Amino acid sequence: MTNSASTSTSSPLSATGVLYVVATPIGNLADMVPRAVEALQTVALIAAEDTRHSSRLLAHFDIKTPAIAYHDHSDDQRTEHILQRLLSGEHVALISDAGTPLVSDPGYRLVREARQAGIQVVPIPGACAMIAALSAAGLPSDRFAFEGFLPAKQTARCSVLQSLVNETRTLIFYEAPHRILETLRDIAQIFGAEREVVIARELTKTFETIRGGPVAEITDWVAGDSNQQRGEIVLLIRGASAPTASDMNAEAERVMRVLLEDLPIKQAASLGAKLTGLKKNFLYQWALDNAKKT
Structure with a gap:
């Protein structure tokens, strides 16, 4: 693997262009990595979810590469257009x-079809x-x-x-601000208030907020502060405790x-x-340990 950030050379694997899947900042523009800037400046085309939204980012980094819209509702013709440009040897960036x-x-559809086309x-x-x-939640992060x-x-x-409700991994969701309070109330009802x-x-934005606690407490906090019902939200739930022998x-x-x-x-x-409500993996292991005793 090379450390070079260059995007202008042809792919070493084929004569086609390269599709670069480029991460962009979620708020703070200073989080844009230099390699991403170089890629967007040197490719032939940028396929953007919303060209109007991305125009601020591109202008900030003096990126003059032509951009076209590519989103969930793009038709097969738009996908085919991008694939043909890649097959002709042009490099394209997806943001x-x-x-x-x-x-x-x-x-997903563009990446899959690009890979299938070699x-x-x-x-x-x-x-x-x-x-x-x-990374900042303070919840178990080894499995999520x-x-x-x-x-x-x-x-x-x-x-x-x-x-x-019985998932032992940390659960991560995106949630719309106008639904966050309803969702927290549903979690409290189904997962328990604690x-x-x-x-x-x-x-990464000016009013970044990260707060954790029992879901009942967090629900009350959000209900009492309308500012917490605005903006982009990530919601995390601690996983359920793994069953132990005493649960049997x-x-x-x-x-x-x-x-x-x-x-x-x-x-x-x-x-x-299904009959006991215990985890299948737990019961499977119990059966392995106890089958000879049945």
Whole structure:
């Protein structure tokens, strides 16, 4: 791997152009990495989520490269146009409105089709709101699950939250400011008032706020301060405690021993999880340790 930031040379893997996936600042323009600036200055075309939004960024860094819109609603013709320019040998940069493209932002379809066409895709890393929030949240970061945006409608939102209530990894969401209070209330109802959450708002911007605590406490704080219901929000939830041997009560053990009489361990653990509410992986391990005793 070379340390060179140059983007002007042809790809060493093929005669086609290179698709650069370029991260941009999530607020503070000083977070733009030099390699990203060079890429945007030297490629033939910038595919931007919103060219009007990106114009401020490009002007700030004196980037005069032509830009076209590429977003979730772009049709196949726009994707094909970009692919053809790449196949002809031109380099193209993909950017979103802020942060790392494809992380809850457009670009997956273009990147996939470029790779399938044999076009080299090169990431230029930089800012990412969910990683920035995780790094400062004080929650376990060795294992986490990014869930993007929760559904806007309460019934669907609660259904998703209910499916995650026993997840042991730290959960990360993006949330719209006008829904943050409703979402916190739903979390309190489903996860319990004491489950720890962290709200990270307006990261890298003037009014950056990061605050954590029991979800009931955070809900009251947000309800009492309308400023916390504005801007870009990352919401994190501490994962559930992993089941321990003491969670295997007499009834759960009886269920598992009955199931293991007629089912393989994997199927018994899966069905046992539905019947007892315990984690499938926990029951699977218990069965491995205890199958010989059934």
